[in-house]
Structure formats: C-alpha cells, structure tokens
Amino acid sequence: MLGKEISQAVIGRLPRYFRYLGELKDNGVERISSQELSELMQVTASQIRQDFNNFGGFGQQGYGYNVEYLYNEIGKILGLDTIHSFVIIGAGNLGTALGNYLNFERRGFVFRGIFDQNPALIGNLVRGIPVRSMEELPGFLRENEIEIAVLTIPKTGALGLVDTLVECGIKGIWNFAHVDLDVPEGVQVENVHLSDSLMKLSYNISSQNAGKE
Amino acid sequence: MLGKEISQAVIGRLPRYFRYLGELKDNGVERISSQELSELMQVTASQIRQDFNNFGGFGQQGYGYNVEYLYNEIGKILGLDTIHSFVIIGAGNLGTALGNYLNFERRGFVFRGIFDQNPALIGNLVRGIPVRSMEELPGFLRENEIEIAVLTIPKTGALGLVDTLVECGIKGIWNFAHVDLDVPEGVQVENVHLSDSLMKLSYNISSQNAGKE
Numbered sequence: 001m002l003g004k005e006i007s008q009a010v011i012g013r014l015p016r017y018f019r020y021l022g023e024l025k026d027n028g029v030e031r032i033s034s035q036e037l038s039e040l041m042q043v044t045a046s047q048i049r050q051d052f053n054n055f056g057g058f059g060q061q062g063y064g065y066n067v068e069y070l071y072n073e074i075g076k077i078l079g080l081d082t083i084h085s086f087v088i089i090g091a092g093n094l095g096t097a098l099g100n101y102l103n104f105e106r107r108g109f110v111f112r113g114i115f116d117q118n119p120a121l122i123g124n125l126v127r128g129i130p131v132r133s134m135e136e137l138p139g140f141l142r143e144n145e146i147e148i149a150v151l152t153i154p155k156t157g158a159l160g161l162v163d164t165l166v167e168c169g170i171k172g173i174w175n176f177a178h179v180d181l182d183v184p185e186g187v188q189v190e191n192v193h194l195s196d197s198l199m200k201l202s203y204n205i206s207s208q209n210a211g212k213e
Numbered sequence: 214m215l216g217k218e219i220s221q222a223v224i225g226r227l228p229r230y231f232r233y234l235g236e237l238k239d240n241g242v243e244r245i246s247s248q249e250l251s252e253l254m255q256v257t258a259s260q261i262r263q264d265f266n267n268f269g270g271f272g273q274q275g276y277g278y279n280v281e282y283l284y285n286e287i288g289k290i291l292g293l294d295t296i297h298s299f300v301i302i303g304a305g306n307l308g309t310a311l312g313n314y315l316n317f318e319r320r321g322f323v324f325r326g327i328f329d330q331n332p333a334l335i336g337n338l339v340r341g342i343p344v345r346s347m348e349e350l351p352g353f354l355r356e357n358e359i360e361i362a363v364l365t366i367p368k369t370g371a372l373g374l375v376d377t378l379v380e381c382g383i384k385g386i387w388n389f390a391h392v393d394l395d396v397p398e399g400v401q402v403e404n405v406h407l408s409d410s411l412m413k414l415s416y417n418i419s420s421q422n423a424g425k426e
Contacts, residue, residue, distance in 0.1 A: 014412070015412040016393075018412065079416055079419030079420075093307075108415075109411060148414065174411060178316070186421060190411070190414035199291045199320065201385045202321075203291045205385045205401050209384070
C-alpha cells in the first residue's frame with residue numbers, strides 16, 4: 001500500500017481518529033480544522049498533522065479537513081473498505097459476546113463460524129451460526145478462505161493451535177488468550193490481554209492513592 | 214509510592230514482565246539474567262534494565278535477577294498486594310464473561326456485584342452473584358466501598374454514568390464502552406476498545422497483503 005513503514009504507535013491511533021471522524025460525520029459536520037480536532041480529541045494539533053503526514057497529509061491550508069473524505073481515507077488505510085471474514089475459536093462467554101457484537105459487521109468484519117472442543121456447546125447457535133467441533137476447523141478454514149481467527153480459549157489451547165491456523169491460510173490472529181503467540185512472518189497477531197489491562201488500572205489507582213497520602 | 218512519574222509506556226510493559234516471571238516461578242526457575250529474560254521476552258536486555266531502573270533496579274551484577282523476588286516486587290508495584298473490589302455494569306455476554314473470569318480473583322480483584330437496566334436479566338446469577346437493577350447501584354457502591362467499575366454497556370449509557378460513579382467513590386473505571394470518558398483528576402480510566410484493536414489487526418493484514426503484490 002505504502003512504501004515506508006508506519007510505526008505501530010501511529011497505526012494504534014488511527015482507529016481513534018476514525019471513531020471521532022465517524023461521530024462528526026454522523027452529526028453533520030462537514031469540515032474541521034486540526035485545532036478543533038485537537039481540542040475534541042485532546043491531542044496536540046501538531047501530533048495530528050504529523051500522524052496524517054505519514055499518509056500524505058489530507059489537509060488543506062486555510063480550510064482544514066473535509067470530515068467525510070478524511071473518514072473514508074482513514075477507513076481505507078485501515079483496510080475497512082474490504083470484507084474480512086473471521087471465525088471465533090472458543091464458544092464461552094467471551095467468544096459468544098464477540099460473535100454477537102454487530103458493530104464489527106458494520107466495519108466489514110463478517111462472522112462466519114464458531115468452534116469449541118466442549119461437546120455440550122456444539123450445535124448451540126450464536127447469531128444463527130451453530131457452534132462446530134474443533135475437528136471441523138481445518139476443513140472449514142480452507143473451504144471458506146477465512147482471514148482472521150479470534151482466539152477466546154485458554155493459553156495452552158491457543159499455543160497448540162497456531163500451526164494449524166497458519167497452515168489453513170489464516171492471515172491474522174486476534175488473540176485473547178493470556179500468552180504471546182509465536183507466528184511466522186506474514187501472519188499478524190493483535191493481542192487483547194485483559195489481565196494486563198486490569199493490572200495497569202490497578203497500578204494507576206495504587207500510585208494515585210499513594211500520592212494522596 | 215514513588216516520587217517521580219513513571220511513563221505509561223513502562224507501566225504498560227510491567228504486566229507482561231509479571232506474566233513471564235510468574236511462568237518462570239511456576240516452572241521452578243530461581244534466577245535469570247537480563248540476557249536470558251531478553252531472549253525469552255524478545256525485548257532488548259537494555260530495555261529491561263532501563264524499565265527496572267525506574268523502580269530502583271532489582272538486579273545484582275553477575276547474578277541476574279531473583280525470579281520470585283522480582284515477581285513479588287513487580288506485583289507490589291502493580292498494586293496486586295492489596296484487594297481491589299469491583300462491580301460490573303452491564304450483564305450481557307461480555308459482562309458475564311468478565312464476572313466468570315477466575316484469574317482476576319487470583320490477582321486480588323474481587324468481583325462484588327453486577328448491574329443491568331434490563332429487567333429480564335435482574336436476578337440472574339453470575340458466579341453466585343445476582344444481577345441487580347441500576348437503581349441499586351449508587352447505594353451498593355457506597356455501602357461496599359467499591360473501588361473499580363467495569364463498564365460493559367453501550368457508549369450512551371457509559372457517558373451518562375460517569376458522574377454517578379465518581380460521586381459514589383469509584384477510583385478506577387475499566388471501560389469497554391466504545392467512547393472516551395471524561396473523568397475528574399484522581400479517577401483512573403483504562404480503556405479496552407475492542408473495535409480499535411480489530412481495526413489495527415485489519416490494517417496490518419491489509420498492508421501485509423499490499424506488500425506481497
């Protein structure tokens with residue numbers, strides 16, 4: 001898409017820009033200056049300009065940004081102009097919650113299947129899609145050219161599954177298992193380590209309490 | 214706790230150190246050099262030393278790190294040596310999943326209550342705790358001196374709830390709602406924006422695909 005490497009820090013900020021621009025668009029705002037966007041998002045205007053310069057700008061001197069154009073362009077950069085099919089592996093509460101989350105569909109992420117090793121869950125419907133057994137997983141991934149696997153299983157299960165996923169053509173793993181996955185080049189992993197996030201909150205509360213004493 | 218400000222980037226890395234050290238400890242490893250820890254975690258040894266220097270070191274020249282000591286010290290820094298009580302607001306699939314997650318308890322996070330505005334869910338049990346109505350929330354927070362509120366509700370509900378939470382003494386909000394919350398100083402927010410994370414994965418898959426063409 002682009003010749004140069006964009007830092008993961010910049011990429012990590014793009015979804016937030018996308019979210020704010022989507023809200024502005026929904027509220028009928030047509031254009032916005034980097035100063036106004038800066039105040040709204042509580043980041044510096046220079047940060048915004050620098051971030052957007054990674055993708056060739058988008059702004060126009062004296063006009064600011066066209067909200068809808070910028071929203072669409074960032075959406076394209078994020079790959080949201082194409083369909084991404086995904087399966088969920090692990091049909092517990094978390095897997096079911098993600099399967100039921102309709103907002104992903106609006107962004108082009110299409111829920112295609114859900115798998116579990118627990119026989120008691122097989123056949124249960126999640127948004128009309130039956131939970132399938134793990135034995136069916138490899139064939140299903142290949143036949144349906146699934147792009148993303150969402151892992152909502154314990155860490156031992158996740159570690160043992162990576163090779164199969166890669167062999168079956170998975171391009172990205174959205175990993176909720178509490179472990180770092182070792183994948184070959186060309187396969188992307190995005191981690192959601194919930195415990196880590198909760199510990200960070202705990203740190204900030206503790207150091208705030210300590211500061212007050 | 215400590216006089217100087219520690220950057221959020223360093224704090225963000227602490228839970229990962231804690232996780233690796235916990236695994237080493239569970240595997241009976243007593244000491245480790247920064248070089249070995251570096252290879253295991255795939256970060257540079259100098260990064261590890263710099264991170265730990267924020268908290269006064271921990272290492273000993275020629276010996277490396279004592280795994281259990283380091284694990285305990287990082288745990289204390291993260292505030293895991295004290296009990297943190299939390300309630301979940303939103304008893305849908307995600308809220309239920311978080312209520313059922315036993316690992317949080319092991320780290321000192323104690324699940325005390327769960328609330329929802331949907332009358333059909335009230336009285337349902339999540340790990341033995343009944344879902345309560347939103348009307349009961351303020352009294353419950355005050356009487357039980359709850360520290361953390363976990364928000365697993367849509368963004369409009371989350372925005373309308375912040376003032377109440379703050380008034381009732383909440384110190385930290387673990388926010389799964391797809392919106393940035395505006396809180397007064399002294400209240401900590403840790404966001405888990407699932408859509409943002411999925412978009413980041415999508416970006417990395419798309420740019421990987423583009424690179425191959």
